[in-house]
Amino acid sequence: MHNASYHGIPRVDDRRIVSGIIFVIRNGLRWRDAPTGYGRHKTIYKRFIRWSRLGVFNKIFAALAGKGGRPDQLMIDATHLKAHRTAASLLKKGLFPRRIGRTKGGLNSKLHAVCDGKGRPLVVALSEGQMSDYKGAALMLDALPRAKTLLGDRGYDADWFRAALADRKIAACIPSRANRRVPIPHDAVLYRQRHKIEIMFGRLKDWRRIYTRYDRCAHTFFSAICLAATVIFWL
Template identity: 75%
Template sequence: MSDLMLLSRAQMARIEPFFPRSRGLRRVDDRRVVSGIVYVIRHGLQWKDAPAGYGPHKTLYNRFVRWSRLGVFERIFAGLAAEGAPPERLMIDATHLKAHRTAASLAKKGLPPRCIGRTRGGLNSKLHAVCDGQGRPVAMLLTEGQMSDHKGAALLLPVLPPARELLGDRGYDSNRFRAALAQRGIAPCIPSTRSRKVPIPHDTTLYRQRHRVENMFARLKDWRRIHTRYDRCAHTFFSAICIAAAIIFWLPQ
């Protein structure tokens, strides 16, 4: 047990308020089970291959699926991200996450949607994210792989925290998006598309900071079950992303 990777007691103290209340029988040790879930997602294991020290793999899987359906992990991420002061600077971008054949084998009929689409890169999902000036995600959205960056940004716009400026690549250059940012008092730092007859100037020095959102995606993809999607249901896959984002960026050791 001493050789297992376990979340620290300080980390558990910050996320325990988001756990659902235990009803009936006393719940299996939260620290051990949540640490086991994190271990499986980070290393890209099948649930049956989780180290025995974390307990029965069925317990890990059942807890992960049940809490995913309840939105527990999404609330953990959103709650931790909202604890700090409003960021002065935001950065927006999107990345593709390859869907393994096991994730793409679910029937397409019915709801909820799987958030798996087809692009020239094959079957994949797309993660749209907004991070603060330090490269920490503050809002995320999972969609089908073929959804445009601009449409994803429009869906994220209502949940953007107040900020002074927003950095984005030229995929976010549109009059509608710029006007929406202006209504919220956010100055866009977005290069103009080549199709614009009159380019809109932007701060090139400030724009160099946009690499931090790319670094954020790279750190998320270090977790194997984020880099490649094995989960059929969108809510379980997005829960895995929320766990990774919370552990990496909002729960320092």
């Protein structure tokens, strides 16, 4: 990000543009409805797209989350984000997957997340809505920070996932599925703290363009999620 001029026209300050991007995403506006005080809506939109393609917001989120210190406790969960018809209208296959799938609730995307004991997101991933929780966990496994315990609901009760956590010396606090012949015990008192990740998802969904996906491209929608997570939890 820089503030040089182009052909004699002063470049709109990047901080002003970022404020405009945040305003649009938080309030669920169309880009053309961005207040003029933030600059031309085309400028706001073009910089958001360009920075998204460069992974700027993803890198900012990862850098700030990485400075939060080593957590004693991790929590993992996933939530569905409804895809608006403007995002789902181009469901055709292309060079890059759109991360939109079909479930009983219609077309949606699924946000997988790992947060610390304070309910602050550390790792996030986006997938098609029909992806199972434990397959989503596999997307984030290599990025898991070191911790003593991981809390998850019974959707993460898979032998391979428990073994992967054990290899990382992370104790699993996960209730057993009903079809397990021999249930694996877990700390029920500790498990009650898992509500913090549900609160985290709720705060993210307060941003209207997160609650409903309007972006056709997965990288722009994921950038919006990373930006929201950064502003809400790490600034």
